[in-house]
Amino acid sequence: MCGIAGLFSPSSNAPKVFDRGLVTHMTDAIVHRGPDEGGLHLEPHVALGHRRLSIIDIATGQQPLFNEDGSVAVVFNGEIYNFQELVPELQSLGHVFHTHSDTEVIVHAWEQWGEKCVERFRGMFAFALWDRNRRTLFLARDRMGVKPLFYGWLADGSFAFGSELKCLTLLPGFDRSIDDFAVEDYFAYGYIPDPRTIHRGALKLPPACTLSYRVGEPRPEPRSYWDVSFEADRPVSLEDACAELRERLAEAVRIRMMSEVPLGAFLSGGVDSSAVVAAMARLSTDPVKTCSIAFDVASHDESGYAAMVAQRYRTDHQVEQVKSDDFSLLERLVDLYDEPYADSSALPTYRVCQLARKRVTVALSGDGGDETFGGYRRYKLHTMEERLRSSLPLGLRRMVFGPLGQLYPKLDWMPRMFRGKTTFQALARDSVDAYFHTVSVMSNEARRALYSPEFRRRLGGYNAVEVLRGHARTAPTDQALALVQYLDYKTYLPGDINTKVDRASMAHSLEVREPLMDHPLVEWAATLPERLKLSGGEGKLVLKKALEPMLPDEILYRQKMGFAVPLAKWFRGPLNETAKATLTGDRLAGSGLFDPATLARMYDEHTTGRRDWSSAIWSLVCFDRFLERETGAGMERRLAA
Structure with a gap:
């Protein structure tokens, strides 16, 4: 795992030679991603920088890496798991290899197949490639968006890119002003979905996209090279699907166990991480190194279930307890994520990465299982609501359920069976709007009340639901479950889950690999009928049934807990003063974005x-800390401009 950064001059009139110190400054900002080695390459038009975390071919895998005549150079972050299959194919076509690194496959694959080379790669990756003969800079990001890649243009027309946003924000001529639409997206989702960033001067390259920039040509747009196709009407029995799933899981895990450094796994005690550990144990002759985080609050603690799996497979297991008031990382998170990010599970994720790095350099995780096999509770609720929505016209539903949603009280303090407000509101909406309402940190009404009149004017009617609507318009399915899985593949998985794990792991120079995001596995799972994913209220049915010979029912069929922290309790207890200082302080009120009376009411x-405003307050606290960090760069002055 590594970090990449660089600059490109697209002008054909006067090719720019970039300053070595500036590119070094960019790579120094992400030294945590690759503390082992650093490399630079500069020539007219381009500067490539790299920070290396040595995993494969430690002796000869330094970057930037070149083809035989030095005309093609690449800097690469990630792993190409099928590189050993591609090497003999490329050798048979006349390419000569000088290393045993997966990185070298990229330059020769580019020579052979051009932009289509990415279609041959199986892995997680973000890379930048310079071809001197074609005078082309080529950027690419993996299908599932596991590895990040940011880019943007500077005031002088130069193009900049990097593994993290901080590579760009330090550059002279970078536009740090806040993107108003990104603010709206953030307070809806709790993160900023691709391709936006918080700054107007930068974008994220979306998953499964490339960007090809040739000298002398206009600014390019990203090109998609892959999409998941849902064809869930393939006839298959549960028994056959389970057998094939076990084979595919074993293969996805096996190819991710390739490493020249210590390797282990996260073990939460949930279905997905337990599945990965079970598969690893069956493939390994040595005990698998596993690690878990325990919480001192029983309602949040899964460590006992993790211990059950560890004992069954005789793993080398380590547990570390996190106290329920472990919020000391708040300031650190702002530096890690570079832009507002409000998934509070980033706190325990940081801790489990910290724990894992004490013993391993590579860890496998269970991320992606819920999206791939339909595990989220919200999927079950959405499909149930969708059956009712499809039986009644939208106009009638709005007339009946709309008023009920407005009149029914917000009973956050009552048992779940009495909290009907959200359900009534969802039934009064169309499918995409209803799902947006489900995943939103704050409702449309709450965000409108939160924003100042001036900021609402600047938004010009823009609503963050347009992110989902844009993806829904191009979705390859209209089936209830498949559609929301697709929307999560495009937004929540890369924007929240993968972002969280990448920054938390790279902060500790730890590489995390995700077998359940193996794209052939994802493609196969997308062809399974809905009844094999959701059945009788049971999510991930085919995965759980496939794992019955490998894991006990106490793991497979218990209630899902998630990797949560007790925010509501914090903000009424040890973080109460933090909440008060944030919501009634000068920084948020002075930004011009928010209504001070609403901030004070939420706190009260x-x-x-x-009311339980804990998620919204956490979002505001994180945004406040972002503004605090940006103040030194004159951000608040730009907000008012």
């Missing part, structure tokens, strides 16, 4: 227990 309602 949460503190007194009348």
Whole structure:
């Protein structure tokens, strides 16, 4: 795993030679991603920088890496798991290899197949390639968006890119002003979905996209090279699907166990991480190194279930307890994510990565299982609601359920069976709007009340639901479950889950690999009928049935807990003063984005227990810390401009 950064001059009139110190400054900003080695390559038009975390071919895998005559150079972050299959194919076509690194496959694959080379790669990757003869800079990101890649243009027309946003924000001529639409997206989703960033000067390259930039040509647009295709009407029995799933899982895990450094796994005690560990144990002659985080609050603690799996497979297991008031990382998170990011599970994720790095350099995780096999509770609720929505016209539903959603009280403090407000509101909407309402940190009404009149004017009617609507318009399915899985593949998985794991792991120079995001496995799972994913209220049916010979029912069929922290309790207890200082302080009020009276009301309602505003308050606290960090760069002055 590594970090990449670089600059490109697209002008054909006067090719720019970039300053070595500037590119070094970019790579120094992400030294945590690759503390082992650093490399630079500069020539007219381009500068490539790299920070290396040595995993494969430690002796000769340094970057930038070149083809035989030095005309093609690449800097690469990630792993190409099928590189050993591609090497003999490329050798048979006349290419000569000088290393045993997966990186070298990229330059020769580019020579042989051009932009289509990415279609041959199986792995997680973000890379930048310079071809001197074609005078082309080529960027690419993996299908599932596991590895990040940011890019943007500077005031002088130069193009910049990097593994993290901080590579760009330090550059002279970078536009740091805040993107208003990104603010709206953030307070809806709790993160900023691709391709936006918080800054107007930068974009994220979306998953499964490339960007080809030739000298002298206009600014390019990203090109998609892959998409998941849902064809869930293939006839298959549960028994046959389970057998094939076990084979595919074993293969996805096996190819990710290739490493020249210590390797282990996260073990939460949930279905997905337990499945990965079970598969690893069956493939390894040595005990698998596993690690877990324990919480001192029983409702959040899964460590006992993790211990059950560890004992069954005799893993080399390590547990570390995180206290329920472990919020000391708040300031650190702002530096890690570079832009507002409000998934509070980033806190325990940081801790488990910290724990894992004490013993291993590579860890396998269970991320992606819920999206691939239909595991989220919201999927079950959405499909149930969708059956009712499809039986009644939208106009009638709005007339009946709309008023009920408005009149029904927000009973956050009551048992779930009495909380009907959200359900009524969802039934009054169309499918995409209903799912947006389900995943939103704050409702449309809450965000409108939160924003200042001036900021609402600047938004010009823009609503973050347009992110989902844009993906829904091109979705290869209209089936209820498949559609929301697809929407999560495009937004939540890369924007929240993968972002969280990448930054938390790279902060500790730890590489994390995700077998359940193996794209052939994802493609196969997308062809399974809905009944094999959701059945009788049971999510991930085919995965759980396939794992019955490998894991006990106590793991497979218990209630899902998630990797959560007790935010509501924090903001009424040890973080109460933090919440008060943030919501009633000068920084948020002075930004011009928010209504001060609404901020004060949210604090009061949460503190007194009348409403649970914990997720919204956490989002505001994280945004406040972002503004605090940006103040030194004059951000608040730009906000008012």
